[in-house]
Amino acid sequence: MSASFHEMWADLRPIGRDGGTGGYHRYAWTGADADCRAWFRAQATARGMTYETDRNGNQWAHLGDPTAGDAVALGSHLDSVPSGGAFDGPLGVVSSFAAIDELRRKGAEFTRPVRVANFSDEEGARFGLACVGSRLAAGALAPDAARALRDADGTTLAAAMERAGQDPEALGPDPERLARIGAFVELHIEQGRALDLTGDRIGVASAIWPHGRWRFDFRGEANHAGTTRLEDRRDPMLAYAATVLAARRAAASAGALATFGKVAVEPNGVNAVPSLVRGWLDSRAADHTTLEALVTAVEQAASESAAQEGTTVDVVRESFSPEVSFGAGLRDTLVELLNGAVPVLPTGAGHDAGILSGTLPSAMLFVRNPTGTSHSPAENAAEDDCTAGVTALADVLEGLACA
Numbered sequence: 001m002s003a004s005f006h007e008m009w010a011d012l013r014p015i016g017r018d019g020g021t022g023g024y025h026r027y028a029w030t031g032a033d034a035d036c037r038a039w040f041r042a043q044a045t046a047r048g049m050t051y052e053t054d055r056n057g058n059q060w061a062h063l064g065d066p067t068a069g070d071a072v073a074l075g076s077h078l079d080s081v082p083s084g085g086a087f088d089g090p091l092g093v094v095s096s097f098a099a100i101d102e103l104r105r106k107g108a109e110f111t112r113p114v115r116v117a118n119f120s121d122e123e124g125a126r127f128g129l130a131c132v133g134s135r136l137a138a139g140a141l142a143p144d145a146a147r148a149l150r151d152a153d154g155t156t157l158a159a160a161m162e163r164a165g166q167d168p169e170a171l172g173p174d175p176e177r178l179a180r181i182g183a184f185v186e187l188h189i190e191q192g193r194a195l196d197l198t199g200d201r202i203g204v205a206s207a208i209w210p211h212g213r214w215r216f217d218f219r220g221e222a223n224h225a226g227t228t229r230l231e232d233r234r235d236p237m238l239a240y241a242a243t244v245l246a247a248r249r250a251a252a253s254a255g256a257l258a259t260f261g262k263v264a265v266e267p268n269g270v271n272a273v274p275s276l277v278r279g280w281l282d283s284r285a286a287d288h289t290t291l292e293a294l295v296t297a298v299e300q301a302a303s304e305s306a307a308q309e310g311t312t313v314d315v316v317r318e319s320f321s322p323e324v325s326f327g328a329g330l331r332d333t334l335v336e337l338l339n340g341a342v343p344v345l346p347t348g349a350g351h352d353a354g355i356l357s358g359t360l361p362s363a364m365l366f367v368r369n370p371t372g373t374s375h376s377p378a379e380n381a382a383e384d385d386c387t388a389g390v391t392a393l394a395d396v397l398e399g400l401a402c403a
Helices: 003-012 033-045 090-105 130-136 141-148 159-163 176-178 196-197 236-254 288-308 329-338 352-356 383-401
Strands: 048-054 059-063 071-076 115-120 180-187 203-208 211-219 255-268 277-284 312-321 344-347 363-366
Touching: 003 033, 003 090, 003 383, 033 048, 033 059, 033 115, 033 383, 059 141, 071 090, 071 383, 090 115, 090 180, 090 277, 090 383, 130 176, 130 352, 141 159, 176 180, 180 329, 180 352, 180 383, 196 203, 203 329, 203 383, 211 236, 236 255, 236 277, 236 288, 236 312, 277 288, 288 312, 329 363, 344 363, 352 363, 363 383
Parallel strands: 071 115, 071 180, 180 363, 203 344
Antiparallel strands: 048 059, 059 115, 203 363, 211 277, 211 312, 255 277
8 A cells, every 4th residue: 555545544543533442533513523624634735736625614625726627526524423433434535645646656647637525524423414515515405504503512503613713604505616526536435245245345336325314203201210100101212112123124124224323312311201202213225215115114103102102203304315326427437447347336325426416427436344334433444455445546537637
């Protein structure tokens, strides 16, 4: 692997890392995020690239004229989920700079401008909505709605951005900037085991499953855990638990995915029957019809369980991303540039490339994940596979942007 990759990885690795678990806490507009952003700017400056932050907080490093059109853009994100892995996002950013270094070392002549991007708040770990930076740029998220997003402490996105030195009033679509990009390629660790099972180091994305987040609010009656008879209780936790099990059964039946991975309880006392249990459902499927039927089944199960326990439930869809089929033109070009020796596969994980695909030609490269584990400190990629990823990205960049 190139020395530049090792150096960048070593510099970035400690930022936002929990020394006990090894997981990362790089949430948008926090101190760890600021350190990651400073790292990105330093990498751009060290390479003589023009650096800027756009109106939505996305960072850009420009090789060539920043105002020129038909640019080839690379990149991903640097933020993380709670206790996330080292590779999800950062591998794509580090590999982008490393691919440029590789081509410069071999004396390649760039005939198209090149960009490297770090998209802000991709994971949505703090404010609950994924891909905020790319959604805003593409006009898929209204600025007022973005500014009003709140974290668990009640801090708005607008307030957090102001504290970080970014102007939230500037948020909004960025069509002129995106129009100057002729192709966007995002390299990412595969968040699954498809490549490991086939023995391939690198893959090309064909599509992203439709997916969304739904909030289930189960409301009952707070009471004393030691004095309230079981038959007198209106316990929303029971309805919530039944819904979690029902979601698992429905997903298995549909060949889809349903996960309740976040829950909030009020009053959250060991010796108190809850008055409110709020759970968030993440659901994904290969097509919209299957996903819609799955969520409907979970909502029905929630309503029935709530009624049985003398409680109520309200369901709010907080976000939704439709199915993305990456354009065959750029996708097939990537396969051709990699000599046709790579599998083409779909993914259930959302990415900035999926958001941007509706606005500009976008494609993705995947690097093998030996265990399939992601969004966890155990997430990993072998050094040889990371090397193959940098080489593949350099080959793609050379084919798209060099003479």
